[in-house]
Amino acid sequence: MWSRLRSCSLAACLFVFLFVVIGAGLHLKPMGAFLAALSGSFLVIHGVNRWGRVPARSGKEDRKS
Numbered sequence: 001m002w003s004r005l006r007s008c009s010l011a012a013c014l015f016v017f018l019f020v021v022i023g024a025g026l027h028l029k030p031m032g033a034f035l036a037a038l039s040g041s042f043l044v045i046h047g048v049n050r051w052g053r054v055p056a057r058s059g060k061e062d063r064k065s
Contacts (some may be wrong), residue, residue: 015041 018040023033 011041011045014044018044 015037019033019037022028022036022040023030026033026036028036
């Protein structure tokens with residue numbers, strides 16, 4: 001439960017950060033900044049999940065006998 005709550009709160013903080021940075025940096029209207037932050041949040045989360053993925057190993061590679 002705590003990891004799910006932590007993941008959701010990190011995603012919300014990322015959204016707010018992108019909303020402020022993109023909105024102020026590109027001088028967008030509020031709706032444009034909202035849409036940019038919304039799409040950017042999903043792209044960043046997907047990229048981090050993909051970058052941090054550990055490849056699956058077969059059981060025979062690292063066995064110590």
